[in-house]
Amino acid sequence: MKQKIFIISGLVLLIAVVVIMLTDLFSSKQADQANPYDYKMGEIRKSDSNQSAYSEQLSISPPLAEMHAVSCGPGDRIYVTGKDTLLIYDQLGNSAGRFLFNGTASCMSLDKKGNIYIGMQDHVEIFDPSGKLLKKWKTFSDESLITGIAVSDSIVFLADFGKKIVYRCSPDGRLISRIGEKDPQKNIPGFIIPSPYFDLALGKKGELWVANTGRHSLEQFNQDGTLNSAWGEANMAVEGFCGCCNPSHFALLSDGSFVTSEKGIERVKIYSLQGKFECVVAPPSAFIEGTRGLDLAVDSKDRIIVLDPEKKQIRIFVKK
Amino acid sequence: MPNRREFLNTLMRGGILAALGLLSGALVFRKRDENSCSAGLACNSCSKSKSCSLPAALEARLTVWQLDPAKCIQCGRCATSCVMSPSAVKCTHAYAMCGYCDLCGGYFKPGTKTLTTAAEHQLCPTNALKRKFIEEPFFEYTVDEELCIGCGKCVKGCSAFGNGSLQLQVRHDRCKNCNECSIARTCPSQAFTRVPANKPSLLRGLGKALSLALTFFASILSQAALAIQRFPKPEFESAYTQPQTQIPLPRGELMAYLDVTVLLIALSVVTWLVLKKRSRLWVFAMSIFSLAYFGFYREGCVCSIGAIQNVSLALFDSSFVLPLSVILFFILPLVFTAFFGRTFCAAVCPFGAMQDLFAFKPQALGSKLNTVLGIIPYLYLGLAVLFAATGTDFIICRYDPFVGIFRFTASFGMFLFTGILLLSGIFIARPYCRFLCPYGVLLNWTSRFSRRHLTITPKECIQCRLCEHSCPYDAIDIPVTTKSPEAKPALVKKVMILTAIVPVLVLVFGYTGSRLHETLAGVDTRVKLAKEVIATSKNDQKDPLSGSVQKTPAAPDESFEIKAFKASGKTEAQVYADAEMVLKKFYVGGWLFGGFIGLAIALMIGGRMLPVYRADYITNKGRCFSCVRCVDYCPVKS
Numbered sequence: 007m008k009q010k011i012f013i014i015s016g017l018v019l020l021i022a023v024v025v026i027m028l029t030d031l032f033s034s035k036q037a038d039q040a041n042p043y044d045y046k047m048g049e050i051r052k053s054d055s056n057q058s059a060y061s062e063q064l065s066i067s068p069p070l071a072e073m074h075a076v077s078c079g080p081g082d083r084i085y086v087t088g089k090d091t092l093l094i095y096d097q098l099g100n101s102a103g104r105f106l107f108n109g110t111a112s113c114m115s116l117d118k119k120g121n122i123y124i125g126m127q128d129h130v131e132i133f134d135p136s137g138k139l140l141k142k143w144k145t146f147s148d149e150s151l152i153t154g155i156a157v158s159d160s161i162v163f164l165a166d167f168g169k170k171i172v173y174r175c176s177p178d179g180r181l182i183s184r185i186g187e188k189d190p191q192k193n194i195p196g197f198i199i200p201s202p203y204f205d206l207a208l209g210k211k212g213e214l215w216v217a218n219t220g221r222h223s224l225e226q227f228n229q230d231g232t233l234n235s236a237w238g239e240a241n242m243a244v245e246g247f248c249g250c251c252n253p254s255h256f257a258l259l260s261d262g263s264f265v266t267s268e269k270g271i272e273r274v275k276i277y278s279l280q281g282k283f284e285c286v287v288a289p290p291s292a293f294i295e296g297t298r299g300l301d302l303a304v305d306s307k308d309r310i311i312v313l314d315p316e317k318k319q320i321r322i323f324v325k326k
Numbered sequence: 327m328p329n330r331r332e333f334l335n336t337l338m339r340g341g342i343l344a345a346l347g348l349l350s351g352a353l354v355f356r357k358r359d360e361n362s363c364s365a366g367l368a369c370n371s372c373s374k375s376k377s378c379s380l381p382a383a384l385e386a387r388l389t390v391w392q393l394d395p396a397k398c399i400q401c402g403r404c405a406t407s408c409v410m411s412p413s414a415v416k417c418t419h420a421y422a423m424c425g426y427c428d429l430c431g432g433y434f435k436p437g438t439k440t441l442t443t444a445a446e447h448q449l450c451p452t453n454a455l456k457r458k459f460i461e462e463p464f465f466e467y468t469v470d471e472e473l474c475i476g477c478g479k480c481v482k483g484c485s486a487f488g489n490g491s492l493q494l495q496v497r498h499d500r501c502k503n504c505n506e507c508s509i510a511r512t513c514p515s516q517a518f519t520r521v522p523a524n525k526p527s528l529l530r531g532l533g534k535a536l537s538l539a540l541t542f543f544a545s546i547l548s549q550a551a552l553a554i555q556r557f558p559k560p561e562f563e564s565a566y567t568q569p570q571t572q573i574p575l576p577r578g579e580l581m582a583y584l585d586v587t588v589l590l591i592a593l594s595v596v597t598w599l600v601l602k603k604r605s606r607l608w609v610f611a612m613s614i615f616s617l618a619y620f621g622f623y624r625e626g627c628v629c630s631i632g633a634i635q636n637v638s639l640a641l642f643d644s645s646f647v648l649p650l651s652v653i654l655f656f657i658l659p660l661v662f663t664a665f666f667g668r669t670f671c672a673a674v675c676p677f678g679a680m681q682d683l684f685a686f687k688p689q690a691l692g693s694k695l696n697t698v699l700g701i702i703p704y705l706y707l708g709l710a711v712l713f714a715a716t717g718t719d720f721i722i723c724r725y726d727p728f729v730g731i732f733r734f735t736a737s738f739g740m741f742l743f744t745g746i747l748l749l750s751g752i753f754i755a756r757p758y759c760r761f762l763c764p765y766g767v768l769l770n771w772t773s774r775f776s777r778r779h780l781t782i783t784p785k786e787c788i789q790c791r792l793c794e795h796s797c798p799y800d801a802i803d804i805p806v807t808t809k810s811p812e813a814k815p816a817l818v819k820k821v822m823i824l825t826a827i828v829p830v831l832v833l834v835f836g837y838t839g840s841r842l843h844e845t846l847a848g849v850d851t852r853v854k855l856a857k858e859v860i861a862t863s864k865n866d867q868k869d870p871l872s873g874s875v876q877k878t879p880a881a882p883d884e885s886f887e888i889k890a891f892k893a894s895g896k897t898e899a900q901v902y903a904d905a906e907m908v909l910k911k912f913y914v915g916g917w918l919f920g921g922f923i924g925l926a927i928a929l930m931i932g933g934r935m936l937p938v939y940r941a942d943y944i945t946n947k948g949r950c951f952s953c954v955r956c957v958d959y960c961p962v963k964s
Contacts, residue, residue, distance in 0.1 A: 013689045016753030020761060023747050024702060027725045031709075031849060037512055039885055041402035043451060043477030047486065050436040170561075198463065198560065200425025201489045220425065220560075221463060240429040242437045249487030250427040270431060270487035296486070296893075 050242055050271055053289035057244060059276075059326055060287040060310065066099040066320040075114040075124075075301050076313035076320060079135075082305040085122065086313065086320055087111040092122065092137070095320070097305065105137025113165075113205075113301075115155045123162060125152035130164065130179065143179025154205040158212055161229070165216065167204040170197045172216055174229065185231040186216060194233045195221065203254035203269065203299075209262060219251035224264065224281070237281025244275070245283040257302040257310075265310050267300035274300065274312055274323070287323050288312060338775040339664050346664075350657055353640055353648050389520040389647050390576045391507045392528045395493035397517035399893055400478035400485070401886040404494055407509045408476070411735045414501035415476035415494050415509065417455070417469045421568050423491035423531035426464035426560050431487025432480035433457055433467055455480050455492075461564045468569070471497065491531060498526050498576035502625055502733070505632045506720030515890030516851070520647070527573045582651035585624060589655060589674065592616055593662045597669040599954075600780050606954040613673035613682060621676030626729040630655050630670070631677070631765040632722050634707070635714035642715040659765075663772040667779035667945075671759060671769060672952040680728055681756045682953070684748045688755035688798030696800050696949075697930055699761045704926040707764035708919045709846075716911045718850040722764060755798035759951065770948040780945055780952045783962045787942035794943065796959040801949040805940045817937075824932045831924035839920020840913055847905075847912035855887055856905035859898055862888055 072088035079085055082097040089110045094103040113125040120135035128150040132141040145152060147169050154165030161182070164173040172185040188196025197204070198220025206216045213234070214227045223238030238253075239246040247253055253266035262279040265287065272293035276284045287310050293300070294316040301313040310323040365372055393404070393415060404415035429441060433455050438447045443457050454473035458466045469492075476494060484492035510518030521528065562568075592612065599608045620626065628636070633656035640648040659670035671678050691699070706722075713719045723729070727744040730736025736744065750757045759766055773779065782793050782802065793802060839846075847853045862884070884892075891901065945956065 009689055012687055012753040013691060013695075016689065016750045016757070017695075019746050019750030020699075020754055020757050023727075023743065023750065023757070023762070026743055026746075030725075031721060032845065034848065036885055037403075037514070037887075038406075041886075043402040043405055043475075043479045045400070045436070045449070045479050045482040045486075047436065196561075198425075200427060200560070220427065222429065240441065241439055242429075242434075243439060248429055249431050250425040250429070250489060 047271075047295065050248075051290040051295075053244065053273070053286055053291065057286045058289060059285035060323040061326050062288070062292070062321055063309070063324040064099050064322040065317075066095055066322075067318060068093045068095075068320060070318070072110070073313055073315045073318060074299065075111050076303045076311055077114045077116055077122075078303040078305045078311060079116040079122075080118070080120045082307065082309075084303070084305075084311055084320060085114060085116065087114055087124065092124075092133075097309075099320075099322075103137075105133070107131060107133070107137075107139070112151075112153055113155045115157045117157045118159070123155055123157050125155040125164060127151055130155070130162065132177065141178060146173060146181050151202060153202055154207075154217075156206050156208045156214070158208055163206055163208070163214055165204040165206045167199055167202045170199050170204070172197075172206060172214070172227075174231070183231055185214065185227050186218075186225070186233075192233065194231075200250040203251050205253070205255045207256060207258050209258055210260075215256070215258065215264075217253050217256055219247075219254065222247040222252055224253070224256065224266075237277075242271070244273075244286065254298065255300055255302045257304045259304055259308050260306070265302050265304060267302050267312065269298040269300070272297045272300065274302070274310065288321070292321075293317075335775045335777075339777060342664050342772050342775060343661065346657055346660055349637070349641075350653055353637065353653050354650060389649075390496070390498055390503050390523045390526050391501060391510060391518055392496050392521040392526060393494055393509075393513075394517045394519060394528045395481075395490070395495070395530055397515045397890070397894065398478065398481070398494055399515050399517075399886060399890045400482040400494070401514055401890075402477055402479075403512050403514070403886075404509050405475045405477040407512045409504060409508050409729065409733055409735050410500060410502065412474070413476035413509075414497055416471050416474045416497045416500070417476065417478070417480055417492050418495040418497070418529055418571060419467060419469055420491045420493060420529050420531035420571055422571070423489050424467065425489055425491070426460060426466060427488060428463045428465055429487075430457070430465065430467060430484070432484030432492045434483075436483075449483055450480055451475070451477060460566045461562060464560055464562065464566075466566075466569075467492070471500075493529055495527060495529055497574055498523075499574035501576070502627060503576060504723065504729075505628050505636065506723040508724075511719065511724065511851075514886035515894065523576045523579070526576055529571065529573070579649070579651070582649060585620075586651050586654045586658070588619060589658055592619075592674045593658060593670060596673045597662060597666045600669050600672055600952045601666060601778060604780075604784070604954060604957045606958050609673045609952075609954045610682075613679035616674050617676045617679035619676075620674070621680065621728065621732045626676060626726065626732040627723075628652050628655055629677075630659050630675070631763060632720065632726070634764055634768075635710055635720040635722055638711045638714040639717060643717060660768060660772050663769050663776060665777045667773045667776045667947060667952050668769050668950060669952050671766070672954070675759075676732070677728055677763070678756060678759050678951065680731070681748065681751045681758060684751040685755035685798050686752050689753050690795065690800055691754065693800070696760075697934065700930070701923075701927065702761050703764055703767045704923055706762055707767045708922050710764050712846065712912075712915045712919045713849060716847075716850065716908060716915055718847075718908070727758060756951070760799060760949070773950070774948045776947060779947050780950065780954065780957070782943055782945060782956045783960045785962050787944075788962060789942070790961060791943070792961060793956045793959040796956045797945075797950075798955065799949060799951060799953075801946045801951065802956060803940055803944050803946045805942055806938050807941060820935050824928075824935060827931060828925065828928040831928040832921045833924070835924030835927070836917045836921035839916035839918070839923070841916070842920075843909065843912040843916035846916060846919075847909050850905075850908045850912075851887075852901070852904045852908050855891060856901050858885060858888055859891060859901050863898055 068086050070088045070091060073086060074088045077085045083102055084095040086093050090106055092105055096102045109126045111124045111126060115123045122133045124131045129142060129144045131139060134140055145166060149168040150166045151168035152164050153167045156163045162175045162177055166173060171187060174182045174185055176182060186197050188194060197218050200220050203219055206214060208214060212229060216225050218225050222240040223236045225236040226234045228234060242248040247268060249270035252268040254269045256264055256266045258264060264277040267274045272290050274287040276287060278284050297316040299315045303311040312321045314321050405413050408414055433449060434447055435449045445453055452473045452475055454470045456468045456470060460466050478494050481492045481494050484490055507518055596612050599605055599612060633652050636648055636652050637656050639646045662669055710722045713721050727747050730740045731744055747757060794804060
């Protein structure tokens with residue numbers, strides 16, 4: 007009797023082992039989805055709806071495999087480019103033209119005549135409004151990587167991430183001066199650009215604004231390279247810029263205030279001329295998590311044009 | 327003049343040894359497709375292979391597990407699934423990619439406003455990431471590997487906000503290089519892969535600043551490569567020197583051969599103790615040594631039992647590299663068994679040694695129960711080979727009950743599983759060896775034809791019956807002295823039934839196995855993923871302009887597998903094609919698996935149907951573990 011109990015006990019336990027193995031092996035239950043070490047982005051991606059003063063008016067889906075730069079030209083036409091192709095849309099999002107070129111654009115700007123300046127790795131290509139190549143010139147270092155371009159009447163400014171410097175050039179590619187080199191005597195701290203997001207823009211009076219992303223600030227230079235002012239705060243809160251390199255892109259509104267976009271916490275915000283946070287244009291929830299490269303442009307009606315490379319859309323935001 | 331039985335045994339033994347020789351030869355000297363060297367030799371037989379840098383030669387050497395940071399989604403399973411505690415996966419810093427940021431997304435908690443090193447601001451749950459001021463505005467971040475648990479939290483922060491210089495990597499000075507990496511099995515993005523041991527890192531951004539600078543343009547512009555942004559290092563003005571990222575090398579191949587040498591010596595010593603010394607005490611002492619060396623010191627990996635899977639995978643997947651040491655771990659015990667019986671089980675296998683310690687009240691189960699339960703190892707072997715050959719899983723390792731004990735890292739579930747098994751072992755001695763061990767099936771069949779097996783008595787059996795109940799494993803066959811020759815027609819009938827039953831059972835079970843192929847394939851992660859993708863693809867939207875399908879962004883409640891799929895850039899069609907390929911393999915495999923089980927059952931039925939005549943108490947060559955317990959009961963001494 008005792009022996010039988012022992013055998014039955016042993017067998018029950020042995021069968022339990024086999025059943026556990028088979029159940030576990032063929033179980034259709036999902037692997038444990040809990041992550042006790044989850045990086046909770048939820049809180050910092052949350053935005054206060056009271057801070058949002060813009061709504062999305064329109065979105066355009068350009069048939070481009072890659073989208074890297076957006077700009078606004080005469081007649082508030084919207085220009086978008088990436089690899090080998092430039093597309094043009096009218097302000098309502100209707101197709102208004104296209105042309106082809108060879109290469110991958112990283113940034114773009116237009117002058118008053120509607121000529122299109124496209125910054126590529128180590129050179130600039132200039133096209134007339136019909137897409138005819140007017141000029142093509144190389145930058146000034148083998149290590150150049152042009153990530154930002156701005157054009158005034160007779161000057162082209164290039165942000166070179168590779169050399170962490172801004173070039174002031176003539177439209178035919180002649181280097182006039184370098185802006186932003188570290189110079190303690192002139193109180194210029196130098197650009198710290200940890201990753202390839204280095205944007206610039208021109209103000210109404212021709213003043214140059216450059217994103218010093220490693221310092222989370224926007225710096226204003228005169229055309230001669232004198233540093234006039236800077237603003238920006240390293241902060242994960244909505245008022246500041248966070249991560250290693252923000253704001254990744256920016257543009258200026260007609261009143262001189264700033265539209266900025268960020269990576270990490272994907273959002274588009276507006277700051278006053280003095281650099282005071284004013285409102286949110288598009289909160290993180292408007293973007294796919296991980297979106298980078300939210301290039302910006304502003305048209306004459308102060309509509310904010312956002313290039314969303316993840317959704318492959320041009321998104322236009324207007325004040326509510 | 328040998329009798330007919332001895333002749334057949336010799337023939338079978340020769341066949342088994344020839345098969346093992348062919349198998350080893352095929353695995354060691356097989357031609358590799360990618361080998362295009364001028365020597366025209368397979369790497370394993372080439373004298374230059376040690377220094378050769380051709381990919382095939384590198385592959386032919388030892389491989390180790392590594393994590394591809396480009397695929398990693400920081401799900402946290404590296405911290406929770408590793409057999410090591412804390413995990414052998416650590417955050418590794420590719421300094422060449424680091425921006426030395428003041429506001430580091432990998433260091434500070436989300437929302438932190440005060441950028442100080444106070445513990446409450448730090449993102450790392452163990453404060454393993456150290457921040458040191460270098461010069462305005464640069465800070466250096468280093469990983470304290472003793473504290474790092476490989477959770478990937480900082481990696482996620484660095485990837486989201488920074489350049490992705492913090493990356494998870496298997497640290498080979500800590501990794502046990504398990505036969506089946508338990509993290510690899512649960513990794514939702516299939517980021518774990520085997521890499522050549524002499525190039526054990528998949529860390530991104532180890533290049534010098536200048537070369538990185540030349541490649542970063544492509545990184546900016548390629549959406550797929552956005553996470554791999556590379557850049558020149560900050561221009562430090564102080565005397566700061568950027569640290570080199572340390573890549574620890576794995577345990578050398580030499581150590582693997584040391585293990586093989588120890589295995590060979592242990593097998594030889596145990597065989598001598600069993601056959602010549604016939605000493606239970608010494609055999610027990612050797613089993614304690616094996617438990618200590620192969621179990622607790624070697625931590626149970628790679629073992630001969632698990633090597634079945636490596637061999638199976640290598641036979642069906644030419645890209646899988648099988649080190650010679652693993653082949654030897656598989657072959658050597660079988661060769662010894664072919665000559666001397668299961669001396670490997672007696673005192674070399676740490677599993678057996680462990681279970682022997684718990685056999686307090688072993689009960690005789692009877693031949694019927696032994697036969698019925700004896701089918702389980704065949705099922706386990708069949709499934710193990712099927713899953714290994716299809717690249718699905720190494721289930722022997724997955725359900726290895728002792729490895730967690732050997733490493734002192736068993737989870738509660740695994741501890742309970744082992745506990746139940748050992749508890750059953752109190753009454754049913756060596757339950758794993760007898761009713762689960764898939765390698766035991768191979769040893770059992772090889773041992774049946776062994777040349778010189780342990781005998782209970784060294785001379786003539788005097789039929790004293792003292793040994794009758796001495797074996798805790800029911801491995802002593804009692805004499806069947808009454809010869810009751812059956813009538814010829816009855817015997818002919820039995821043989822005819824048997825002749826018919828073998829193909830019928832093989833076909834019936836083969837067909838059943840093929841019908842079960844979808845269930846069996848359901849274990850495969852590729853099939854699981856396809857099922858999940860089908861369930862979620864309904865939510866994806868088709869872009870009306872471009873016609874392309876826009877994947878729905880990963881929602882917070884989506885499984886890690888779906889998140890990883892969406893981040894991978896793979897199309898649904900690719901996932902379905904992968905799953906379909908697996909299903910096809912399982913259809914064929916299902917036939918073979920079922921047929922194998924049918925054959926095993928048929929042979930068992932045959933074994934019980936045919937008449938047996940035995941004059942003496944003898945050890946059952948197939949089931950006997952050569953533990954030498956019975957010898958002590960025998961009054962006849964040499």
